[in-house]
Amino acid sequence: MTATFADRMQDLRRMVHAPETLGMSVVVDQVYAHYQHEHLEFHHPRGGHAKYLETPLMERHGRYLDDYARTVLDDGGVPALKRAAEDLSDQVEIHAPREWGDLMGSGHPSVTAGGDQVFDRPPKVGRISEYELKIKSRALLRMRLAAGLTVYFMKNGKVHVIPGRNEPHALRGRL
Numbered sequence: 001m002t003a004t005f006a007d008r009m010q011d012l013r014r015m016v017h018a019p020e021t022l023g024m025s026v027v028v029d030q031v032y033a034h035y036q037h038e039h040l041e042f043h044h045p046r047g048g049h050a051k052y053l054e055t056p057l058m059e060r061h062g063r064y065l066d067d068y069a070r071t072v073l074d075d076g077g078v079p080a081l082k083r084a085a086e087d088l089s090d091q092v093e094i095h096a097p098r099e100w101g102d103l104m105g106s107g108h109p110s111v112t113a114g115g116d117q118v119f120d121r122p123p124k125v126g127r128i129s130e131y132e133l134k135i136k137s138r139a140l141l142r143m144r145l146a147a148g149l150t151v152y153f154m155k156n157g158k159v160h161v162i163p164g165r166n167e168p169h170a171l172r173g174r175l
Helices: 006-014 035-040 054-075 078-095 132-149
Strands: 024-028 108-111 116-120 151-155 160-164
Touching: 006 054, 006 116, 054 078, 078 108, 078 116, 132 151
Parallel strands: none
Antiparallel strands: 024 108, 108 116, 151 160
16 A cells, blocks of 8 residues: 555655654834834834735745755754744844834744744733833934924824924924
């Protein structure tokens, strides 16, 4: 009787001691993380951009898969997923908006093998509370207004602008 592809894959897993399933994740756990990730219209004057997790993943997934394919027969693939998770977390530090730095250091990489967590590095920056976020937002608003810089904020689901002297705008001085 000839073996099926699935049977041969099972044999290969047993030979390299690889688990049935492998998974990798990088979670950015801040109150506003998803909001910043999805809104392409936001301005990030201090650097960073929307899609700060998705963009590097799409750019680098080929490297991650190549590393896995190159090493899976030697070590089962878990170390390659750890490297990929750490690298993607590092990419969050490069690409996330930089307003306060909380978002940049919030990448939380982890790897599961056979349903068990085998790697779990805590984020460099813990989740800030809603209260802490409000305090930072007010302080930033006051600082930007005092410096005469443009301020962007959301109200009723729309982005509003208070133009500063750094940006020509017809409404300057009328708000």
